[in-house]
Amino acid sequence: MWIFVLTMLTLSITTFAEVWTVTKSWDTDAEKQYSIWVQKNWSIDFFSRKENQDGTPNIFQGLRVDCADTVYSTRVIFAYLHSLPFVMNDASGGKNLISNSMTRWDSLPEKDRVRKFLVFIYNIVSTKSLPYDTYPVKVSPSTIVPGALILTVGKNHHSWVIRNIFSTGIPHLIFNSTVNAYSSLILQERKSWPNGDWVFEDDITPKGHAGIRYWRKESELKLPVWQVTGYSEDQYTMKAGKWKYELQKILQTAEESNQQKVTRLIENICADIRQRAEAVRESEAFLKSNNYACLSEADFDSFSTPSRDKRLADEIIYLRNFLKMLVSEKTEISLDAKTWQQLNNVFPNLDVSIDEESRHQKIISVSANSFCKTKYFSRSQNTEHTTDFAEIKRRLFLHRLSSNPNHPPEVRFGDGMGKVTDSCPTWGNLKLNYAE
Numbered sequence: 001m002w003i004f005v006l007t008m009l010t011l012s013i014t015t016f017a018e019v020w021t022v023t024k025s026w027d028t029d030a031e032k033q034y035s036i037w038v039q040k041n042w043s044i045d046f047f048s049r050k051e052n053q054d055g056t057p058n059i060f061q062g063l064r065v066d067c068a069d070t071v072y073s074t075r076v077i078f079a080y081l082h083s084l085p086f087v088m089n090d091a092s093g094g095k096n097l098i099s100n101s102m103t104r105w106d107s108l109p110e111k112d113r114v115r116k117f118l119v120f121i122y123n124i125v126s127t128k129s130l131p132y133d134t135y136p137v138k139v140s141p142s143t144i145v146p147g148a149l150i151l152t153v154g155k156n157h158h159s160w161v162i163r164n165i166f167s168t169g170i171p172h173l174i175f176n177s178t179v180n181a182y183s184s185l186i187l188q189e190r191k192s193w194p195n196g197d198w199v200f201e202d203d204i205t206p207k208g209h210a211g212i213r214y215w216r217k218e219s220e221l222k223l224p225v226w227q228v229t230g231y232s233e234d235q236y237t238m239k240a241g242k243w244k245y246e247l248q249k250i251l252q253t254a255e256e257s258n259q260q261k262v263t264r265l266i267e268n269i270c271a272d273i274r275q276r277a278e279a280v281r282e283s284e285a286f287l288k289s290n291n292y293a294c295l296s297e298a299d300f301d302s303f304s305t306p307s308r309d310k311r312l313a314d315e316i317i318y319l320r321n322f323l324k325m326l327v328s329e330k331t332e333i334s335l336d337a338k339t340w341q342q343l344n345n346v347f348p349n350l351d352v353s354i355d356e357e358s359r360h361q362k363i364i365s366v367s368a369n370s371f372c373k374t375k376y377f378s379r380s381q382n383t384e385h386t387t388d389f390a391e392i393k394r395r396l397f398l399h400r401l402s403s404n405p406n407h408p409p410e411v412r413f414g415d416g417m418g419k420v421t422d423s424c425p426t427w428g429n430l431k432l433n434y435a436e
Contacts, residue, residue, distance in 0.1 A: 038161065306403040
């Protein structure tokens with residue numbers, strides 16, 4: 001009899017097991033701890049490392065996330081690790097809220113329930129759902145903190161997690177792009193504000209939902225956004241082109257030296273180049289798995305890189321314009337000699353347009369002193385090639401880099417562009433647009 005009772009009690013407990021048990025509630029202290037946790041833990045290897053920093057197994061290893069998944073993951077995982085509730089609007093269109101109180105995986109161990117819950121969320125959320133779980137914040141050091149996020153207008157469908165705000169007013173952003181079976185488990189990062197003209201493209205109003213946002217309280221998930229505690233329209237009073245400069249000015253507590261700025265800008269460009277190389281690698285793997293058949297419109301959109309290539313062009317032009325300013329003010333001496341020498345290989349003639357400079361730029365072999373050495377595969381030669389910042393910049397502004405995912409990887413990186421016959425359909429605008 002007692003065995004029967006014990007069995008029934010055990011079944012009743014496991015049958016209705018929530019994803020995790022909540023023992024705490026969100027309050028000011030919990031939000032501060034969340035911010036600290038993101039700053040210390042939300043690194044690009046979060047889903048790839050086998051162990052956590054304390055040596056315990058990483059139960060989240062192997063999860064593949066896109067940009068919106070990355071944002072939601074910070075909140076879900078922190079809530080789980082700290083026995084807090086996670087609640088969001090039903091992004092699939094239901095009227096009820098979705099939370100960790102779900103019991104559909106009650107037969108599984110807790111760590112498996114958490115993974116299943118995350119994958120469930122990944123399958124329904126997107127950048128379209130983020131406005132209903134977050135709100136635009138006031139522009140101040142107390143509200144723009146680690147754990148906040150940046151969202152673009154719907155047409156650009158992208159988001160970033162703010163991991164940190166440096167004393168110079170510059171953020172450390174963690175994000176990811178599209179996700180598929182060939183995606184790397186390594187997340188992406190950048191140390192600069194994104195271009196406001198792209199974040200708010202054609203709609204710097206509250207209706208565009210873009211800008212810096214933070215998580216709503218559970219009790220405010222169903223409220224109109226303007227009734228949410230902390231809601232602010234500060235960002236929408238700024239000009240999109242000045243947005244990132246005003247943010248830096250408001251948030252900085254220390255000046256960024258010329259050397260620091262140049263080093264940061266180069267790091268961002270190198271990160272963009274590496275991320276582009278990874279995107280091309282994923283595209284080639286997908287093409288190979290499908291016997292190099294023409295991509296569908298949806299796959300074309302996933303693997304094409306026009307926005308990425310424009311961002312790279314903008315980053316390079318921004319660095320070049322800063323160097324031109326240093327020269328005009330005769331302050332280039334503020335950079336160390338090695339950096340200036342390397343940059344001279346990338347920008348050999350700052351007195352002309354970047355197009356003209358690139359047309360007359362000499363091809364310099366990759367060396368130990370090259371910035372951003374990057375490998376890419378040549379399908380036609382079945383071998384890897386190595387290039388660097390200087391050569392990629394030259395090819396980019398000669399319009400030799402291809403954003404078309406149907407093209408072989410060597411063509412994507414500027415080799416043999418004239419030999420390509422486009423027999424596959426294309427979608428979207430692949431033309432590189434930029435302004436000096």
